[in-house]
Amino acid sequence: MTFTDASLVALRVFREVAERGTLTAAATALGYTQSGVSRQIAALERAAGTPLLERRHDGVRLTPAGRIVLRRATTVLDQIDATARELAGLPDDHATVRLGWFTSAGTTLVPHALAALRRTHPAITVTTREGSTPALVRALRAGTVDLALLASVPPYRPLDTETPALKVLTLTERSLRVAVPAGHPLARGEFIDVADLHGRQWIAASATGEHGGLGVWPGLDERPTIAHTARDWLAKLHLVAAGGGLTTVPAAFTPVAPEGVRILPVRGGPAEQRRIVLARLPTPLSEPAARLADALRATAIETDTSP
Structure with missing residues (x-):
């Protein structure tokens, strides 16, 4: 054989x-x-x-x-x-781009970029799928997505150890913030001191508060108390509004926070940053994929500079 x-x-x-x-x-x-x-x-x-x-x-x-x-x-x-x-006589799909994205990118970045692309290049079709970083990296390698929008955490290591190395473009670097109930004492100021996060109840993606999604403040130097676990961002924020605890979110969530939630920066301790990167195989991009990459980059920059 x-x-x-x-x-x-x-x-x-x-x-x-x-x-x-x-x-x-x-x-x-x-x-x-x-x-x-x-x-x-x-x-x-x-x-x-x-x-x-x-x-x-x-x-x-x-x-x-x-x-x-x-x-x-x-x-x-x-x-x-x-x-x-x-x-089968179906339309040619050469103008279709397959995009993978991490969960919180679905709040503003992905929909705004797709809306901008539709205005400038209506003939390009984009299909999307949400996934974890490991799953989307494997999808890139398997050729089932063309571009992957990922959140990269310090110390910003390579996405995998396979060869050839993936090509990674940093779109922006954003700070993390903490979502608190609007009526909570911590919501009275314009920022939260990191020391005031000690002893709080948290809403996280997992019962340990580690890996696979934000929740507990990364720089907290104590074993956290996790009152609720939820992977869905909207569920987390509504639990915050209901007084169920605090949760860590990207700064981009500020304009889309539901009523009853304040999203505030944290002062003191190391800065907690996350990069948003666009990854792909190191092969030439099709023109539709390059147009989508441009739209994602422009949207990332625009949302970073918005008041």
Whole structure:
């Protein structure tokens, strides 16, 4: 058996595994059993004559051979999909750009950039998906998104260790703030002293307050008390308004805070900054993707300088 015998089904399954990071997640997304996914990967590895995935306790990672196969498989599958569309008489989708974005970018940055792009380039179609940084980085590698809008935290390490390195453009750097109930004593001033955050109840994305979403103030030097967990930003802010606790948010949330919430800067202690970056593969951008990148950059700068 040679690699030319590899089936399109196996290539699609392999791309899904590479994007999802685990066989289980890929099986769920495809509607397959995990054993079915395993069989397709095993067949592809036999055809390649070498392992394509490194199995680890936390999922899978592409081997050097796997990266080659993924790059080629993505090209083949995209061409097959384009051919199917053409045969079906569907419109050419060359002007479609696939954008991935981190959760809080959906409050202002993404919708405002898309509105601006529609005004200047109405023929460009943008499809979007929200995701975590690891998921969107895998999607870039798998070729299922063209651009990924990500939040980068100090010390601003590379997004992954794969080669070739992703190309990353910093759009802006923003400070973090704390959302408090409008009637709370901390809401009386124009800023909050970091010392006044001690002993507070917090609303966070996880029960530990670590990783995968803001919530607890990053510079807090105590074990936090987390009263509520929620991943949805609107839910967090309404819990704040109801007096359920405090939560950390990007400064960009200030103009969209619901009634009953004040969003204030924090003084004292190290500055807490987050970069918003646009990541992509180090290959030339299509013109539609470049136009979207320009719109995102202009919107990021505009919202940073807005009063």
